[in-house]
Amino acid sequence: MGVPIRLSERRPEVSPDRLLSECVPPPRFADVRFGNYRPNPDEPSQAEILGVLGDRAEVLAEPRKEPTLWSRLRGSKSRGSRSRGSRSRPELEKAGIYLDGGFGVGKTHLLASLWHVSAGPKMYCTFVELTNLVGALGMRPAVAALSEYRLICIDEFELDDPGDTVLISRLLGQLVEAGVQLAATSNTLPDKLGEGRFQATDFLREIQGLASNFDVRRIDGPDYRHRGLPVAPEPWTDEQVEQVAAERAGASCDHFVDLYRQLAELHPSKYGALLDGVETVGIQDIRLLTDENVALRLVVLADRMYDRNIPLVASGVPLDQMFSPEMLKGGYRKKYLRAVSRLIALAREGATQPN
CATH class of the missing domain: 3.40.50 (Rossmann fold)
Structure with a gap:
């Protein structure tokens, strides 16, 4: 005894360093891959998403060929130079993919699988961990650090309060501008985030701005x-x-x-x-x-x-x-x-x- x-x-x-170093899939999802995801045969959307993510994975498996926007702009003091230096994203129509669905349909399994097959540098965290990281580092240092990633995966995306909405809207907007690819899971569609939790209509511009960055895909099914x-x-x-x-x-x-x-x-x-x-x-x-x-x-x-x-x-x-x-x-x-x-x-x- x-x-x-x-x-x-x-x-x-x-420490902030520990928070950043732990931004990888947790032990439960260390060995998941697309190949061991088992779609429910009664839910066609589950098999369909495998194909969509497979196409995205082919792009993300290739290292980023250009330096990040943040790297190119480091030391620049002119906001105008940021605009002149920005580039389009030739590989994917949207900067991110957003997996919406209920509990236990395998969204996190799929998100971690995408992370595993993608080229680095890459990051995996929950939404809460991301907001905690920005709080620990500060906005500008967080943008500088996270802009170097090829892919950032965000599990359990949610907006609980107006502060989170403004913070994440600013952060993800700058990361997308820097050429970072995003992938997220949630139980709520992007344009419905914050409903029932705060006066989301007052932050509609930020919420719509977030939603515009994602290709939204619904995954149906019962909790496995x-x-x-x-x-x-x-x-x-x-x-x-x-x-x-x-x-x-x-x-x-x-x-x-x-x-x-x-x-x-x-x-x-x-x-x-x-x-x-x-x-x-x-x-x-x-x-x-x-x-x-x-x-x-x-x-x-x-x-x-x-x-x-x-x-x-x-x-x-x-x-x-x-x-x-x-x-x-x-x-x-x-x-x-x-x-x-x-x-x-x-x-x-x-x-x-x-x-």
Whole structure:
């Protein structure tokens, strides 16, 4: 019997260099490729997207032949010189491709596959990680660093507030001008981003500008993680969670309240580092969530756990009931459903792990 890790007692620090170095597909998607994506035969859009991405991959597999716009303009103080130096993109009609679809249809698998076959330099991150990176570096240094990439893949693209909208609109606009190719996944069409979360109509120009950079492709289908499976596993007891955490190497164990209070003290960019060395997450007494801020922090933690293939053992409210009915009707509904889908998948893994 060992002493479980207490996430609620950790105080991780993360440097900008670490944030940038970690911008690669997470362990769960390290080995995915187009060849091991299995389209649902009942959903033609899944097979169709393979062909579309295959064509794009052929272009992206070739190194960028010209220096980046940022490199050519480095040292220039004239805005006019930027315009004169800009170039068209001869290879692809749109600077990016945007995969829209529900949960568990393989969007992230496809996005990571595109990254794997593309020539470097290249970057892979979630939308939250991208905004965190810009916040850590500052806008101008971020544009300078990211303009050197051939391809930037952005998983779970979303706009939660006006600040994100303006920030990402400026960033991606400058990256596209520099010749960077983009690929993104989301549960929301680009021109619908922000709806139900803030007064998106006030930022329509920025949202439409973002949308214009992408070839939008819809992927239909049911969540593969739950096909023919129970909605959620039976919760453990508090005692069982504590015991499993003590018996498994690298396991953590925290009371739900202690954990979400800890998350409130940390910037979301540190949630990945919070899980360093953790091989199983144990959470006792999960409760019904009614506070939006607490819920959104837990969504980010769930994403980082899922990226890292960290099994979950949990007691309390069943995972498919942890978000209140009101939340599941609101503007963040898709985020919460994604978190439920991922947590249930991790809980099934946690139930099958040997102690």
